[in-house]
Amino acid sequence: MLKLSLKQQQRVMIISFLFIPLLLLCVFSFYPATQLFSLSMTDWDGYAEVKNYVGFENYQSLLDDPAQLEPFLNTFYYFAGAVIQICLALWFAILVNSKLMGRNLFKTLLFIPFVLNTVAASMVFQIFYQVDGALDNFLQTVGLAGWIQPWLQDASVVPWALVAASIWRYLGFNLILFFGVLQSIPQDQYEAARIEGAGEWQQFRFITLPSIKLVFGLQVFLAFVGSLSVFDIPMIITKGANGTKTFVMATLETAFTFNDFGLASAMAVVLLLVVIAFMLLQRILFRESK
């Protein structure tokens, strides 16, 4: 066998273990990304053998026709919902972290929606929101029939209906993240604070919040990216009708229904740029506070 020093052996081990994951990363992430950039400069229709280079024409047409960027507006609904979602998750996490009776049961119940299959859950929500569906029947049973609306048909109600479905689904994920972080806060800090005479709110503000700042920042970032790329919930429940089309849905439609892979790739690149811009913004904001 080769006589390798310990350091060289370590190097060989590291390289050989990293080789396959890196290979997969390059093949399934980096290569498609470069193809995305190059496709966005063509007018490929998905079938032709030849791809014609058209420069920045696709990006130009996105700017020329602002209506194409309309699906971006739906992002704000989902982001607002995500903010509510994070606050709710933090509140539930604190409750579940305390000495509440049955806290393990609640933790499980809140987390289960996240593990459910998205498609199945969305189909159930579609039935839930139907005219004379589960929600309408429930409201009638408890005597709140006056609250019944055309949940999916009224253009001003439908975004909130979909956002509610999204909150139900992803709350568990945020909850578990917060719960993990809360568990890692040493309890003696709270003891010391209580001895000093700090109230619940002060304990929360001065001990809990600073400790979870990093995870909080991560959640906000994930929430933003998530609200930009919502797809499965509106696709299954309304198929994007009634103004519920999101940006990713529009991109997929452009590619596969309208055979315009060039424009769809350009839209995907725009999405990527928006996410990068937000990430930089978040870096700056959260660096400063440290």
Add this chain to the structure above:
Amino acid sequence: MKQNNISKIAKGVIFATLMAAGVGHLQAGEVSGEITFYTNRTDLVQAGEFKNWVDQFKAKYPKVSDVKVVGMADYLGGLRPRMNSGDFGDVVLILPSIPSTQYKQFYEPLDDLGYKDKIYFPDEWKDKSSDISYGISSGNSVEGLVYNKQALAKAGVTPPLKTLTGMYEAADQLKKADIIPFYINFGAQWPLQQVDKLPLLIAKDAQIYEKMLDQDKPFSGADAPYRKALTIFKTMIDKGWTEKDLMTNQWEDSKARVAQGKAAMYYLGNWVIPQILTTGGGKAEDIGFMPIPVDDTGELKAMMGYDFAYAVSKFSKNKDTAKAFIKFMLEDSDFADKSGFIPTIKAREPGLAQLKEFMSYQPTIIPVKNNSPRFTEVGNRAKIDFYGGSYVQSVMLASNFEQALEQLDSRWNKARKRVK
């Protein structure tokens, strides 16, 4: 030593067989081997119909080892990614979104089947530049109002409906009798493609779509056939003559409703009638079929269209077998009857009773014409999904109908300029 001799003989036999098979294949074009057929008819696959046809096919050509029939619930979505890989079966259905200029890349010419003027729609899947045909329709339908006789009788409506005003009055009477007049399946989205079929009837011209390429206001023009088509559906929705829940996909349920008479009419093609009878559990004598009136002239017109077209993959390893299978499905199998289609081969009579009733009203039959590649591309660039239903949903739900029509026109015109 013994083994050596046996293995030599064995090798010799194998070699000779392969030679013979190879030579035989080239000389006689024997129908043998295994082929795969990707179909959209998951209902027929599940009902076991395809197994019967495959067995009959194998009985006719004993050398065929197997025909794998794979059903895809979302055919357009499922087959599309496969097209680029070259692995999409041996017999396949042509995707409507592929431009005819690309047919030669994916499919085999089918002119050698010798059908030229014996079939309906012989020219629809031709590459215009070479005049070679790559596809044959699997079945054809006429479009009109499929209705429940009991439901109409209950509301005091007598078929046939000859004028648009008459149809609106009938809808009103049906609504008063607590029956859904038209089930348009708004939530399923794809049935809204019917709106795209009305302009052909309104203008009585199959070339109406190509003419749109030269018009500034094909949607919002005062006399534009598309305006009239969209207005008919908008009237139905606004007057509450459709199903109450527009947003949810209840396609399968709707068949049962029409079968039971809770919904009166469908504007679809004869292909839906067998589905109403089997899935919906209706009785054949309760279902009728008549042309849809689109104006007040009293003249009835009907569009005849084709369903998916059979094609043979260019990358198939058993092209002769694939072609033989297509021939079998068209000439020998009862696929057309089981689907309620008009058989592609003109000599075969359609088996559906409701078609006889339809023809008895003597409508002028207008065969549909394939859209030009330019029309498809302009539609794509304008993001108007003709025969898709998504843009119809947007127009119907828009707060301002006029504005929605004008927006369609502005997108159409921008796309026209971009695609020469």
